Amino acid sequence: MNQWPQRLTSPTVKVRRLGYIVALTKILKRKSIPNLILPDVICRWSHENVHSLSSYCSGLPVVRKLEQPIVGEITTNDSANRYVNTAREMGFVTRIVQEWQNTKMGNVLEALPGTSNPFVLSLEQTFLLLKQLLVKDYDYLKTISEITRERMKISGEVICFMHKTKSLLSAKYKNAMNMPSKKALKDAIREISGWRKPEEYYAENIKAPRLEWLVDLKLISKWHQRINYVGYREGAETIFQNEVLNPTQFENDYPRRFYSCYKGLFKKPVEEWNALSIDEKRDKLSVLLEKSVKTFKPLEALDKVSADQFFTFATCLLLTEDSTLSSLEEIERDLINFTRKGELPYRYVRMISDVDRGYIVRTRSR
Secondary structure: OOOOOOOOOOOOOOOOOOHHHHHHHHHOOOOOEEOOOHHHHHHHHHHHOHHHHHHHHHOOOEEOOOOOOOOOOOOOHHHHHHHHHHHHHHOOEEEEOOEEEEOHHHHHHHHOOOOOOOOOOOHHHHHHHHHHHHHHHHHHHHHHHHHHHOOOOHHHHHHHHHHHHHHHHHHHHHHOOOOOOHHHHHHHHHHHHOOOOHHHHOHHHHHHHHHHHHHHOOOEEEEEHHHOEEEEOOOHHHHHOOOOOOHHHHHHHHHHHHHHHHHHHOOOOOEEHHHOOHHHHHHHHHHHHHHHHHHHOOEOOEOEEEHHHHHHHHHHHHHHOOOEEOOHHHHHHHHHHHHHOOOOOEEEEEOOOOOOOEEEEEOOOO
16 A cells, blocks of 8 residues: 555546446456457446346435436446456456456455345455455545545535645655655646646546445445435444555554444454464364365466465455454464464465565365
């Protein structure tokens, strides 16, 4: 989380339903699709699932200005490409030469259990989608959240957004450990303040998709467009607190922040990872490692999994399915201890890299 500002640049008013991001990772499961073909595939999937989208939209807690039975449908190749580019910016898909494929995180999203309606996000899918949005779009999401809580009119929202973002940028640059040049700060601010006619060209493209995402993520409990009111679920403010976090702090803090916000959706109170016995920790890690290797190994004959995939998959499933609150740091520490002692049949090869934590490989059959 060290880009300034943290924002997605590709979303427009057409990119409103996060369910399409999940669907895209399922379309690209384990195979690449040529760039020219993928939009047609997405449009076909959208058409086949239009009744699910209609059912989903009818149940949303939104009172719209216009009667719209369906919001966010993909009907053209242009809108399909906008979703693809947003998924790319979120870190779920990538294009290599002229073919699209899932990233490691895209394969994790694809593997998480869903619901009977592809547009109704499961708790597991919500966990990962929200996490990636906080990493990639924190500044815009936080500012939109603050503005809508203040119930400002649309023209004022954009102007306020610009001022708030300038202030946020200045504070971030001032507090950053590696102070960038004054020119970098001026360039970043100029990019925002140089918008022409922001009310006309940028307001809805900034506001509309993000508010719809917050609805999909169940962070917004009521959105009355006719009176310009947005109500948030209890605990939603915890999602946007303490914005200046380095990547390691965020990874360790996020599961707790997620539970604080969504604990009403859990069937039972969570148990702390560090409160488990040694045997319980080892057993849970064994199950998760087995499942991760089976799901994500790159080759049938190679029992290996990316460490980033494993830790994301493990912290998500431990919390959402097992009601065990853990952090990457805690799981990594116990994984190292168990593998070094030979109590788990795996080897963890740790890499010193901001983009790749390493990999985990099975050393012997069980």
